[in-house]
Amino acid sequence: MKLEFKKVFDDTKTNARLGKVIFNGKEYDTPMFMPVGTAATVKTLSPEEVKELGAGIILSNTYHLWLRPGEDIVEKAGGLHKFMNYDGPILTDSGGFQVFSLAKPKDITEEGVKFKNHLNGDSLFLTPELSIEIQRKLGSDIVMSFDECVGYPCEEKYMKDSVERTLRWAKRGKDVFKGDNQVLFGIVQGGYYENLRKHCAEELVKMDFDGYAIGGTSVGEPKNIMYEMVSMSTKYLPDDKIRYLMGVGDPIDLIENVMRGIDIFDCVSPTRLARHGHAYTMHGKINLKNNKYKEDFTPIEDGCNCYACKNYTKSYIKHLINADESFGARLLSIHNLSFLMRLINDIRENIKTSTLEEYRDEFIKNYYHKDVVGHDE
Amino acid sequence: MKLEFKKVFDDTKTNARLGKVIFNGKEYDTPMFMPVGTAATVKTLSPEEVKELGAGIILSNTYHLWLRPGEDIVEKAGGLHKFMNYDGPILTDSGGFQVFSLAKPKDITEEGVKFKNHLNGDSLFLTPELSIEIQRKLGSDIVMSFDECVGYPCEEKYMKDSVERTLRWAKRGKDVFKGDNQVLFGIVQGGYYENLRKHCAEELVKMDFDGYAIGGTSVGEPKNIMYEMVSMSTKYLPDDKIRYLMGVGDPIDLIENVMRGIDIFDCVSPTRLARHGHAYTMHGKINLKNNKYKEDFTPIEDGCNCYACKNYTKSYIKHLINADESFGARLLSIHNLSFLMRLINDIRENIKTSTLEEYRDEFIKNYYHKDVVGHDE
Numbered sequence: 001m002k003l004e005f006k007k008v009f010d011d012t013k014t015n016a017r018l019g020k021v022i023f024n025g026k027e028y029d030t031p032m033f034m035p036v037g038t039a040a041t042v043k044t045l046s047p048e049e050v051k052e053l054g055a056g057i058i059l060s061n062t063y064h065l066w067l068r069p070g071e072d073i074v075e076k077a078g079g080l081h082k083f084m085n086y087d088g089p090i091l092t093d094s095g096g097f098q099v100f101s102l103a104k105p106k107d108i109t110e111e112g113v114k115f116k117n118h119l120n121g122d123s124l125f126l127t128p129e130l131s132i133e134i135q136r137k138l139g140s141d142i143v144m145s146f147d148e149c150v151g152y153p154c155e156e157k158y159m160k161d162s163v164e165r166t167l168r169w170a171k172r173g174k175d176v177f178k179g180d181n182q183v184l185f186g187i188v189q190g191g192y193y194e195n196l197r198k199h200c201a202e203e204l205v206k207m208d209f210d211g212y213a214i215g216g217t218s219v220g221e222p223k224n225i226m227y228e229m230v231s232m233s234t235k236y237l238p239d240d241k242i243r244y245l246m247g248v249g250d251p252i253d254l255i256e257n258v259m260r261g262i263d264i265f266d267c268v269s270p271t272r273l274a275r276h277g278h279a280y281t282m283h284g285k286i287n288l289k290n291n292k293y294k295e296d297f298t299p300i301e302d303g304c305n306c307y308a309c310k311n312y313t314k315s316y317i318k319h320l321i322n323a324d325e326s327f328g329a330r331l332l333s334i335h336n337l338s339f340l341m342r343l344i345n346d347i348r349e350n351i352k353t354s355t356l357e358e359y360r361d362e363f364i365k366n367y368y369h370k371d372v373v374g375h376d377e
Numbered sequence: 378m379k380l381e382f383k384k385v386f387d388d389t390k391t392n393a394r395l396g397k398v399i400f401n402g403k404e405y406d407t408p409m410f411m412p413v414g415t416a417a418t419v420k421t422l423s424p425e426e427v428k429e430l431g432a433g434i435i436l437s438n439t440y441h442l443w444l445r446p447g448e449d450i451v452e453k454a455g456g457l458h459k460f461m462n463y464d465g466p467i468l469t470d471s472g473g474f475q476v477f478s479l480a481k482p483k484d485i486t487e488e489g490v491k492f493k494n495h496l497n498g499d500s501l502f503l504t505p506e507l508s509i510e511i512q513r514k515l516g517s518d519i520v521m522s523f524d525e526c527v528g529y530p531c532e533e534k535y536m537k538d539s540v541e542r543t544l545r546w547a548k549r550g551k552d553v554f555k556g557d558n559q560v561l562f563g564i565v566q567g568g569y570y571e572n573l574r575k576h577c578a579e580e581l582v583k584m585d586f587d588g589y590a591i592g593g594t595s596v597g598e599p600k601n602i603m604y605e606m607v608s609m610s611t612k613y614l615p616d617d618k619i620r621y622l623m624g625v626g627d628p629i630d631l632i633e634n635v636m637r638g639i640d641i642f643d644c645v646s647p648t649r650l651a652r653h654g655h656a657y658t659m660h661g662k663i664n665l666k667n668n669k670y671k672e673d674f675t676p677i678e679d680g681c682n683c684y685a686c687k688n689y690t691k692s693y694i695k696h697l698i699n700a701d702e703s704f705g706a707r708l709l710s711i712h713n714l715s716f717l718m719r720l721i722n723d724i725r726e727n728i729k730t731s732t733l734e735e736y737r738d739e740f741i742k743n744y745y746h747k748d749v750v751g752h753d754e
Contacts, residue, residue, distance in 0.1 A: 039700040040693070046704065069671070069696040077674055077692060085688045294446070297454055311462045315454055316417070319446040323416040326703040327423065 003089050003141045003183050005030075005211065005242040005263075009351065015234065015261040016351045019242065021056060023089040023141060028056030030242070031258045031347055033249065033340045034091065034266040039064050040074070040084040043271045044330040045337075047086040053306075053334065054341040057089040057142070059266040062134050063098035063126075067119055071137040079139025091266070092140035094131045094173075096187070096215070097247065100149040108148060110165065128173040132184075140182065144213060145170040147187040152221035159191040163200045174207055183210035185244060191216055192225055194232040201236035211242040214262070218247045227256050234261035251280060251343055251367065255360045258347050270340055274332030277321040280339040282366050288318045288332070306338035307331075380466050380518045380560050382407075382588065382619040382640075386728065392611065392638040393728045396619065398433060400466040400518060405433030407619070408635045408724055410626065410717045411468065411643040416441050417451070417461040420648045421707040422714075424463040430683075430711065431718040434466040434519070436643040439511050440475035440503075444494055448514040456516025468643070469517035471508045471550075473564070473592070474624065477526035485525060487542065505550040509561075517559065521590060522547040524564040529598035536568045540577045551584055560587035562621060568593055569602055571609040578613035588619040591639070595624045604633050611638035628657060628720055628744065632737045635724050647717055651709030654698040657716040659743050665695045665709070683715035684708075 001024050009018035019030040034057045035042045035050055042050050042058060050058060060080060065071060077083040080090050099106055099113050106115035112127030131146035147166040150159060166189050177184045186204035190196030204212060214233045217226045230245060237243055242263045248254075249267020257265070270280070277289040281301040286293075288300075299309035300317065308317065308331035320328025350359040378401050386395035396407040411434045412419045412427055419427050419435060427435060437457060442448060454460040457467050476483055476490050483492035489504030508523035524543040527536060543566045554561045563581035567573030581589060591610045594603045607622060614620055619640045625631070626644020634642070647657070654666040658678040663670075665677075676686035677694065685694065685708035697705025727736040 039696070039702055041697060041702045041704045044703050044707075046707075064700075068700055069692070073672060073692060073696075076672055077690065083690075083693050085693075295450055295453055313454065313460075315446070315450060316460050316462075319416070319450075320418060323441075323445055325416055325418045326421050326706070327418045329703070330421075330423075 001025075002179075002181060007240055011259075011351045011356060012354045014259040014356055016258045016347075016356055017261065017263065018348060018351050019263055021089065021242070021264075023056075024087065026088075028089070029348055030263040031254070031344055031351075032056050032264045033254065033344045034059045034264060035337055036061075036266055036268045036271065037084065037086075038268070039068065040080060042333075043275070044326060044333050045271075047084065049334060050086070050337075051088060053337045054345075055088065055337070057091050057264065058086060059091045059093065060084075060138070060140065061095075061098065062092045062131060062138065062144075063095040063102070065092075065138055066095065066134050067117055071134045075137040075139065081139065089142065090140045091142035092135045092138050092144065093246070094135070094144040094146040094187075095126050096131075096144075096147045097149050099126060100151070100219075108165075110168075112146075113148075128169040129176045132173045132177050136178065136182065142211070143177065143182050143184045145173045145184065145186050145209070147189055147215055149215055149219065150189065150191060151219045152191065152216070152225070154191045156193055156196075159189075159193055159196055163190050163196050167200060167203050170204060170209075171207060174209070185209055185211040185213050187213045187215040187246070188233045188237070189216045190233070192221065192229055197229065197232045198236050201233055205236070205238060209241070211244060212237045213244040213246050215246050217245065223253065223256075226253070227260060230257050230260045230262060237261075249340065251340070252360075252364065254340070254343060255347060255356070255363060258351070259356055259360070270336035271329075271333045274336050275329045277318070277328075277332070278336075279332055280336050282363070283369070284367055288314060288321055293318045300332075300335050301339070304335065304338065304342075306335050308335040308338075378402075379556075379558060384617055388636075388728045388733060389731045391636040391733055393635045393724075393733055394638065394640065395725060395728050396640055398466065398619070398641075401464065403465075405466070406725055407640040408631070408721055408728075409433050409641045410631065410721045411436045411641060412714055413438075413643055413645045413648065414461065414463075415645070416445065417457060419710075419714075420652070421703060421710050422648075424461065426684075426711060427463070427714075428465060430714045431722075432465065432714070434468050434641065435463060436468045436470065437461075437515070437517065438472075438475060439469045439508060439515065439521075440472040440479070442469075442515055443472065443511050444496055448511045452514040452516065458516065466519065467517045468519035469512045469515050469521065470623070471512070471521040471523040471564075472503050473508075473521075473524045474526050476503060477528070477596075485542075487545070489523075490525075505546040506553045509550045509554050513555065513559065519588070520554065520559050520561045522550045522561065522563050522586070524566055524592055526592055526596065527566065527568060528596045529568065529593070529602070531568045533570055533573075536566075536570055536573055540567050540573050544577060544580050547581060547586075548584060551586070562586055562588040562590050564590045564592040564623070565610045565614070566593045567610070569598065569606055574606065574609045575613050578610055582613070582615060586618070588621060589614045590621040590623050592623050594622065600630065600633075603630070604637060607634050607637045607639060614638075626717065628717070629737075629741065631717070631720060632724060632733070632740060635728070636733055636737070647713035648706075648710045651713050652706045654695070654705075654709070655713075656709055657713050659740070660746070661744055665691060665698055670695045677709075677712050678716070681712065681715065681719070683712050685712040685715075
């Protein structure tokens with residue numbers, strides 16, 4: 001069964017949309033936040049816990065699985081779904097972002113990227129064709145094109161050449177993509193240059209992908225630049241195809257980018273912050289390592305219905321984090337993912353009533369209010 | 378509500394017994410294996426998972442909680458049950474074993490033990506009275522007397538003096554123990570000297586504790602010596618009181634020591650082995666780090682009904698352990714605890730039918746058979 005997307009509603013005041021991802025007889029609402037399971041596990045959580053949180057699509061990383069355990073083992077296991085015991089939709093990235101962030105030094109040629117395995121230093125060579133082939137073996141439902149992810153800022157000349165190469169790579173990937181049970185997304189690059197974003201989007205649309213991602217954000221640019229990059233990309237994308245903003249998950253960024261036409265997001269932040277003792281709340285992010293929570297016998301966030309907030313206090317979770325007990329990271333991962341699920345649900349509700357801007361303003365007032373108790377950063 | 382113990386059946390062929398621990402309106406069968414939650418969490422597991430495994434009493438460590446988060450915080454939280462969200466019975470040890478194993482150098486005087494905090498090097502002084510007071514604040518259901526745990530082998534002269542001191546400490550602890558909602562156990566020491574074990578047991582029995590533990594095993598002695606130490610202790614203990622063998626959890630040791638009259642056991646092994654990639658099976662302990670499991674798409678143990686075995690393969694769990702993903706340790710902890718619960722259940726069934734010796738012989742044949750597939754050590 002191939003994953004499908006159906007847009008069902010347009011906000012009247014912003015570019016936000018409501019949609020549905022249809023997979024394996026089930027429907028999942030968009031806008032959607034996708035938890036990240038880098039190494040075929042959403043860190044510290046069981047697949048059942050991930051589903052109970054209300055997750056739909058989860059993301060897994062091609063680069064990491066390619067290195068360990070290797071795509072052939074996952075294929076022999078019957079694919080990622082069986083390997084990791086998750087029957088919801090799975091998206092795999094292309095490896096392009098990890099080449100950018102983890103693998104240094106790297107040598108980019110027309111053929112692909114030569115770089116070093118960050119685990120053992122071995123030489124590796126990743127090409128658009130190989131990325132598609134690895135993702136086929138992993139058996140994900142959404143496959144990403146291999147692209148070059150470029151940092152910010154970037155000279156226009158380099159970005160122009162890079163976009164052209166990313167387009168040629170997208171074409172090469174599409175040519176070898178079989179797509180019997182998978183869909184393939186193209187990735188819009190172009191940095192902070194509208195002409196390049198436009199060109200990239202238009203050329204990808206000509207190739208007719210099943211969905212479109214926006215890449216090259218969260219690479220060092222300020223938030224307002226990120227939002228503009230998104231606007232200058234979504235406006236050239238077809239209305240009926242799903243739009244994915246890669247690697248973005250800061251709460252305010254979900255709201256702002258939904259308003260610019262984004263349907264799905266992924267980010268490691270909720271689980272990574274959890275491992276460092278941080279928790280999202282509607283009144284700001286709090287750091288449970290802070291000594292003021294030592295004798296705080298209230299839940300992380302009043303009114304939150306997650307398993308962590310229903311059963312445990314800040315004092316206990318702080319103790320677990322201090323003692324390096326993984327149950328602490330697990331409780332905070334549950335809370336943080338639950339928070340983003342609640343936020344994205346709020347976003348969907350406010351699209352229906354065309355009140356997303358008011359919701360955003362209210363959110364900012366609460367989340368960034370310096371005097372609010374609990375705001376630690 | 379105070380925890381109670383009722384012996385209900387004696388094996389006709391060995392010294393094994395069946396009993397019940399009654400707590401908070403629920404009955405728990407003995408012989409019983411108690412999972413260890415050192416820092417108020419059974420490592421990697423939720424309290425719900427621990428209960429689903431069939432656990433009754435769990436153990437938490439006074440020494441660790443004293444240092445972090447501190448017994449006052451646990452008391453203010455409403456006690457360990459509320460703090461860690463576990464409504465089953467909780468036993469706390471006295472700190473004596475950690476003084477022996479973690480805190481070096483130490484200086485033992487009549488008053489108590491002076492030693493260094495293993496986390497920050499601070500000077501600490503633990504006495505029988507303080508141990509009882511900390512355990513009162515922790516709010517556990519079973520409190521252990523503060524004792525000196527001595528290694529093996531040990532000169533008779535030292536052991537004799539140590540036993541006398543342990544007896545004086547037991548008396549001092551009992552004198553300050555209030556026991557409104559707690560029961561207090563004495564600890565039989567005496568090393569490998571039957572006269573000392575007998576003397577220690579008899580003197581403790583005169584003080585009339587609610588239960589009796591056997592200490593000073595698992596401190597370097599061979600298995601047959603441990604079994605003898607247990608026999609030379611249980612034979613001087615009253616039939617109607619619960620008997621606890623501290624820190625022992627190797628599968629064969631559960632069987633052998635139940636045959637010598639032990640009712641309850643605790644050990645960190647199932648969860649510690651899990652974190653190192655090891656799994657118990659009826660055909661021996663296996664090490665999932667072994668490369669032969671790379672493409673082994675079968676469960677850890679055929680026929681095991683635990684969550685890990687029902688849903689995941691050796692190949693996947695091996696991958697998680699290799700990638701240092703805590704879900705791997707969680708799955709193996711579930712399996713290993715589930716294995717010991719299954720084993721202790723088998724033991725209880727074989728007491729009923731007076732077939733424990735046959736069960737033991739069969740167990741040894743399977744578990745230690747070198748040719749059995751999967752036996753890695």
